[in-house]
Amino acid sequence: MSQLEVPPLGVVDDVVPAAPGAPGAARLPKGDGEGGMPAWLGGLIGFALLLVLWEVLALTVFNSVGSGVPTPVSVVTQFWNDLTSGLYGRNVGQTLKEAAQGYVIANVAAIVLAIAFVQVPVIEKALLRLAIASYCLPLIAVGPILSFALSGDRPQAALAALLVFFPTLVGVVLGLRSADPASLDVIYAAGGGRWSQLVKVRLRAALPNTFAALKIAAPSAILGAIIGEYLGRQPNGLGIMMIDAESSLNISRTWGVALFCAAIAGVCYYLTGVLGHLMTPWARNTRS
Numbered sequence: 042m043s044q045l046e047v048p049p050l051g052v053v054d055d056v057v058p059a060a061p062g063a064p065g066a067a068r069l070p071k072g073d074g075e076g077g078m079p080a081w082l083g084g085l086i087g088f089a090l091l092l093v094l095w096e097v098l099a100l101t102v103f104n105s106v107g108s109g110v111p112t113p114v115s116v117v118t119q120f121w122n123d124l125t126s127g128l129y130g131r132n133v134g135q136t137l138k139e140a141a142q143g144y145v146i147a148n149v150a151a152i153v154l155a156i157a158f159v160q161v162p163v164i165e166k167a168l169l170r171l172a173i174a175s176y177c178l179p180l181i182a183v184g185p186i187l188s189f190a191l192s193g194d195r196p197q198a199a200l201a202a203l204l205v206f207f208p209t210l211v212g213v214v215l216g217l218r219s220a221d222p223a224s225l226d227v228i229y230a231a232g233g234g235r236w237s238q239l240v241k242v243r244l245r246a247a248l249p250n251t252f253a254a255l256k257i258a259a260p261s262a263i264l265g266a267i268i269g270e271y272l273g274r275q276p277n278g279l280g281i282m283m284i285d286a287e288s289s290l291n292i293s294r295t296w297g298v299a300l301f302c303a304a305i306a307g308v309c310y311y312l313t314g315v316l317g318h319l320m321t322p323w324a325r326n327t328r329s
Contacts, residue, residue, distance in 0.1 A: 043252065051211065063064045082223050086121040092113050093219070094310070095112070095113050095231030096112050096113050096114070098110070099111060099112040099113075100112060109292055110292075111292050111293045111296055115293045116293050116296045116297050116300070117297075118293070119291070119293035119294050119297050120293075120294075120297035120300075120301065123188065123294060123297065128282065129282075129301065130279065131277060132277050132278050132279050132282045133194035133279060133301075133305070135194065135275065135277040135278045135279075136197075136263070136267060136270065136278045136279040136280065136302075137266075137272075137305075138194065138319045139194050139197035139198045139201060139266035139275075139278070140198075140201050140262040140263045140265070140266040142201070142202075143192075143197075143198040143200070143201025143202035143203075143204075143205060143262050143265055143266065144164075144201060144202075144205055144258060144259065144262040146198070146202050147201070147202035147203075147205035147206040147209065147258070147262075148205060148206075148209050148255065148258060150198070150202075150206060151205075151206050151207075151210040151213060152213050154172070154210060154249070155166065155209075155210050155213035155214045155217060156213075156217065156239065158214055159214060159217045159218060159243065160235055160236070160239060164232035167287065172206070172207055172210055173207070174230035175203060176206070176207035176208075177204060178203065180190050180200055180203065180204075180265070180268050180272075181268075181272065183200070183203070184196065184200060184268065184269060184271075184272030184273065185272055187199050187200065187269075187273075188272060188273045193275075194273075194275055196269050196272075196273045197265075197266045197269030197270055197273055197275060197278070198266070198269075199269070200204070200266070200268055200269035201261075201262040201263075201264075201265030201269065202262075202265070203265060204258075204261040204262065204264060204265040205258040205261050205262050205265070208257050208258055208261065209251075209258050211254065211256075212250045212251055212253055212254025212257075213247055213250065213251050213254060215250050216246060216248065216249065216250030216251050217239075217243045217244075217246070217247045219246055219247070219250065220238070220242045220243045220247075221242065221246065224242045225238050225242055225243075228241055228242060246323070248317075248320065248321045249317070249321050249324040252313065252316070252317025252320070252321060253312070253317070255313050255317070256310050256313045256314050256317065257310075259309035259310050259312075259313050260306035260307070260309060260310050262309075263302060263306045263309065263314065264304055264306070266278070266280070267279055267280040267283075267302060268280070270284075271283075271284065279298055279301070279302055282294075282298050283295055283298045283299065286298060307312055
């Protein structure tokens with residue numbers, strides 16, 4: 042009978058999984074952050090390639106009079122000139138104020154209504170369709186009505202609230218209903234009612250979904266405020282700045298304002314995500 046050859050210890054360690062942290066634990070290939078390319082470096086390279094492609098297309102394919110596609114260099118130059126001259130400073134504060142008003146009002150209303158939906162199902166049957174209808178309203182049709190019905194910057198805040206309300210409502214309702222049934226049964230067995238279940242179990246369980254909805258709502262509030270400035274009569278704002286740039290055929294400024302608005306929306310989205318990450322440490326390894 043032939044003798045069995047025992048593989049070296051190193052080979053066995055690579056084949057047979059060992060307990061994590063054990064001396065013979067198998068070693069996995071290193072990925073991002075462990076010797077590979079960092080994630081931020083890959084994103085930076087991709088962004089640089091996008092700028093190069095934009096520059097090439099603007100100088101070749103779209104290199105015609107009135108094409109509407111400026112080069113990145115011209116956009117950055119115009120943006121810097123407008124920034125140093127104080128043009129953005131006179132307009133960005135107004136847009137952020139309108140977006141913040143709509144964001145706060147709509148989110149508070151959505152959270153309160155979501156709690157009412159879960160605690161009193163009859164309210165959901167009566168008001169859910171109205172909430173859906175409010176989200177389906179075309180803003181271009183509602184904007185002029187709000188501009189005549191409301192004064193000052195309230196129409197812009199109202200449009201921002203319309204875009205924010207329904208996503209937050211859905212997220213909070215789903216979060217409240219995602220509570221662990223066993224924990225709810227324990228509260229009920231201990232003599233607690235629906236409000237005890239809400240305070241002790243449902244609100245905590247709803248935090249991850251709530252912050253996910255708030256992240257989506259932050260860029261929506263910026264968008265609603267800018268659309269409201271397009272349709273309203275406010276003298277200042279990024280939307281008004283974009284209208285002026287379009288009317289004067291300043292294409293580079295128009296692109297600069299649009300990209301600046303996108304950057305603000307991205308920052309708001311990121312900051313909301315960081316806040317949710319800090320306030321829900323138990324959900325950091327859970328994907329919604």
